[in-house]
Amino acid sequence: MARLTIEDLKKIKEKQKSTFSLREGGYRAKITVHMGTCGIAAGAREIMSALLDEIALAKVEDVITTTSGCAGLCAREPMATVEILNRPPVKYGDLTADKMKEIFREHILGGNPVEKYALAVGSETTY
Amino acid sequence: MEGKIRANLLMCAGTGCVASGTPKVKAALQEELQKRGLADEIKIVLTGCNGFCAEGPVMLVYPEGIFYQKLTVDEIPKLVEEHFLKGRPYEKLMFREPEKKTAIPTMNEIPFFKHQVLRVLRNKGLIDPENMDEYIARDGYLAAAKALTEMTQADIIKTVKDSGLRGRGGAGFPTGMKWEFASKSVADQKYMLCNGDEGDPGAFMDRSVMEADPHSVIEGMIIGAKAIGASKGVIYVRAEYPLAVKRLQLAIDKCREAGLLGENILDSGFTFDLEIYLGAGAFVCGEETALMRSIEGKRGMPRPRPPFPAHKGLWDKPSVLNNVETLAQIAPVILHGAEWYKTLGTEKSTGTKVFALTGDIKNVGLVEVPMGIPLRTIIYDIGGGMKNKKKKFKSVQMGGPSGGCIPEILIDIPVTYEDVVKTGAIMGSGGMVVMDEDTCMVSTSKFFLEFTADESCGKCTPCRVGTRVMLDMLTDITEGRGKDGDIETLQDLSRDIISTSLCGLGQTAPNPVLSTIRYFRDEYESHIKDNWCKAGICRKLCSFHIFEDLCKGCGACLRGCPQQAIAGEKKQPHRIIQELCIQCRSCYDTCKFGAIKIGPAGCKDIKAMRELLEKVKEVKG
Numbered sequence: 219m220a221r222l223t224i225e226d227l228k229k230i231k232e233k234q235k236s237t238f239s240l241r242e243g244g245y246r247a248k249i250t251v252h253m254g255t256c257g258i259a260a261g262a263r264e265i266m267s268a269l270l271d272e273i274a275l276a277k278v279e280d281v282i283t284t285t286s287g288c289a290g291l292c293a294r295e296p297m298a299t300v301e302i303l304n305r306p307p308v309k310y311g312d313l314t315a316d317k318m319k320e321i322f323r324e325h326i327l328g329g330n331p332v333e334k335y336a337l338a339v340g341s342e343t344t345y
Numbered sequence: 346m347e348g349k350i351r352a353n354l355l356m357c358a359g360t361g362c363v364a365s366g367t368p369k370v371k372a373a374l375q376e377e378l379q380k381r382g383l384a385d386e387i388k389i390v391l392t393g394c395n396g397f398c399a400e401g402p403v404m405l406v407y408p409e410g411i412f413y414q415k416l417t418v419d420e421i422p423k424l425v426e427e428h429f430l431k432g433r434p435y436e437k438l439m440f441r442e443p444e445k446k447t448a449i450p451t452m453n454e455i456p457f458f459k460h461q462v463l464r465v466l467r468n469k470g471l472i473d474p475e476n477m478d479e480y481i482a483r484d485g486y487l488a489a490a491k492a493l494t495e496m497t498q499a500d501i502i503k504t505v506k507d508s509g510l511r512g513r514g515g516a517g518f519p520t521g522m523k524w525e526f527a528s529k530s531v532a533d534q535k536y537m538l539c540n541g542d543e544g545d546p547g548a549f550m551d552r553s554v555m556e557a558d559p560h561s562v563i564e565g566m567i568i569g570a571k572a573i574g575a576s577k578g579v580i581y582v583r584a585e586y587p588l589a590v591k592r593l594q595l596a597i598d599k600c601r602e603a604g605l606l607g608e609n610i611l612d613s614g615f616t617f618d619l620e621i622y623l624g625a626g627a628f629v630c631g632e633e634t635a636l637m638r639s640i641e642g643k644r645g646m647p648r649p650r651p652p653f654p655a656h657k658g659l660w661d662k663p664s665v666l667n668n669v670e671t672l673a674q675i676a677p678v679i680l681h682g683a684e685w686y687k688t689l690g691t692e693k694s695t696g697t698k699v700f701a702l703t704g705d706i707k708n709v710g711l712v713e714v715p716m717g718i719p720l721r722t723i724i725y726d727i728g729g730g731m732k733n734k735k736k737k738f739k740s741v742q743m744g745g746p747s748g749g750c751i752p753e754i755l756i757d758i759p760v761t762y763e764d765v766v767k768t769g770a771i772m773g774s775g776g777m778v779v780m781d782e783d784t785c786m787v788s789t790s791k792f793f794l795e796f797t798a799d800e801s802c803g804k805c806t807p808c809r810v811g812t813r814v815m816l817d818m819l820t821d822i823t824e825g826r827g828k829d830g831d832i833e834t835l836q837d838l839s840r841d842i843i844s845t846s847l848c849g850l851g852q853t854a855p856n857p858v859l860s861t862i863r864y865f866r867d868e869y870e871s872h873i874k875d876n877w878c879k880a881g882i883c884r885k886l887c888s889f890h891i892f893e894d895l896c897k898g899c900g901a902c903l904r905g906c907p908q909q910a911i912a913g914e915k916k917q918p919h920r921i922i923q924e925l926c927i928q929c930r931s932c933y934d935t936c937k938f939g940a941i942k943i944g945p946a947g948c949k950d951i952k953a954m955r956e957l958l959e960k961v962k963e964v965k966g
Contacts, residue, residue: 303498
């Protein structure tokens with residue numbers, strides 16, 4: 219990576235923002251598996267591999283997966299956040315590989331959040 | 346006094362809306378209201394996510410319940426004029442088509458999320474910690490750029506000082522002052538250090554920050570280094586945090602590649618580089634002078650202060666040591682300014698604090714709340730109350746082995762540095778261990794003293810010997826060898842250890858004992874005088890009894906008893922054969938009807954038990 223200047227910081231910010239918002243990145247959905255120590259201990263890796271298997275099986279290419287740190291509610295790990303284009307993010311808790319597969323089929327492919335596993339919709343106050 | 350509020354504007358400050366401009370819109374709105382003389386009657390409230398992120402920033406106006414979307418700074422004057430002066434909704438920005446409502450609650454409807462405001466944890470669960478670009482996308486390194494190119498050392502220090510930010514490691518020393526002392530020291534080399542040696546039992550917020558957002562710590566250190574004039578830095582992390590170490594190292598490597606660490610950062614002419622030092626897990630190495638000795642490769646032991654590290658620290662050079670959580674707050678303070686920072690919290694405890702909630706609480710987790718929030722809100726709303734709904738809250742332990750237990754009567758205190766200290770506990774690094782009525786407070790204080798006696802480095806006698814003597818006394822009390830006068834001796838010893846120990850470890854080690862004696866003296870007394878641990882934790886000081894009138898004869902206790910010490914026919918009241926009982930407590934935990942009661946050691950007679958319990962009730966009543 220080349221040395222960054224302040225201008226570069228702003229460029230990266232703009233570029234990343236467009237991928238963040240999914241819209242311009244050409245993606246339809248983004249799934250974040252929360253992998254802090256608590257998540258990993260509760261089985262987040264299994265959730266991740268189940269998810270990757272499902273994506274490969276369904277042969278979809280407009281879905282991105284990513285990892286992130288602890289989502290805060292350690293008691294309900296493993297957790298994942300599903301974002302569909304133009305929809306508020308939905309957080310799922312107490313996941314298992316099977317639940318993740320069901321969420322993938324219902325929510326990511328079908329577009330309907332799986333209410334029985336969902337914790338909350340939206341994001342937190344950051345100010 | 347505030348006048349009558351005529352309207353509340355609930356502005357969404359969820360991640361999505363903040364990214365699309367809530368802070369700017371809010372500032373414009375505030376200015377416009379001020380200009381029109383409406384500021385006293387219309388209140389702006391920031392809330393969590395509404396779920397309409399795609400149309401943000403959004404705002405809900407109460408009492409009318411009108412929803413505005415896609416707010417911009419330019420539209421604000423028009424909106425204020427129309428809605429608040431002329432009293433008719435500004436239709437241009439009004440929300441129209443109602444979206445299909447899902448049954449999933451929004452963040453605002455869930456107490457765990459509702460009361461939180463994220464600053465330190467601003468990137469929590471949002472970015473990939475191993476991808477620097479994602480950090481940059483959330484305003485990452487913009488504060489460092491500002492500090493390095495637009496601000497002088499004095500500017501940075503003034504901003505941090507004015508913000509009122511205090512060290513989040515526990516003692517709460519003003520961060521700006523610490524930086525000022527070090528910046529005034531003259532030396533050929535200074536050091537900027539980060540304390541990631543999180544050692545309190547039950548605390549895990551620093552680990553989470555380092556794991557979830559390592560760049561926020563690095564950025565804070567770059568800014569601090571500029572402020573004090575340091576060119577080298579060290580992050581001291583305990584080796585038990587492998588994931589944090591891995592992610593920090595990745596972040597440091599990325600920064601070096603990108604020129605955010607090393608020579609001439611962002612072409613500003615400023616040079617600063619950083620390395621990680623792995624601590625071997627000694628609790629005392631969280632103390633600043635011991636930590637510095639440990640980095641030097643010596644045995645981690647504290648030394649007397651002064652000289653303070655701001656004059657003579659690592660390698661005898663001026664050094665500043667800040668906690669992980671403190672450093673993670675620096676970037677937003679620099680970016681948004683001191684005034685912004687003070688919008689949350691109280692006068693003397695500004696901003697937010699991260700707490701690690703554990704113990705007998707439903708929502709174990711990591712939470713960030715504005716300072717001054719009532720303790721009750723943290724435990725009952727955010728924490729969701731007791732894990733076992735049938736049990737009553739007894740106490741919350743704050744501040745780890747240096748802190749104390751806050752009893753139920755004080756649960757309405759606001760959580761600030763000053764108010765927590767008044768209770769005998771300390772804010773500490775932010776561990777909150779919640780305990781329900783089945784906790785024995787003598788055993789709890791013994792647990793913490795075991796920890797400090799074990800972790801005492803041994804350099805000074807009061808701490809090395811004193812904590813051991815206190816621990817022996819507590820062990821005696823929990824095993825039925827307590828004597829009259831023990832409580833007073835413990836208090837005397839505590840005072841001596843506090844006043845004569847060399848470092849913070851010894852000076853605070855007796856706090857858990859003192860605070861439990863202060864609020865739960867009756868428990869110590871019943872251990873010593875009545876051989877009775879009412880929570881049934883100290884095995885040698887309790888006996889278990891089934892009250893016939895409450896027993897339904899379900900047999901659950903009988904099946905669970907490892908000693909076959911319970912006898913009884915189905916649907917007939919059972920009884921415990923005292924000679925066989927080993928006080929394992931399994932029957933007590935199994936019984937759904939509360940038919941099993943805990944009596945003093947050696948009590949064989951149920952009738953006597955009943956009388957005793959009645960007496961206790963009378964005394965308490």
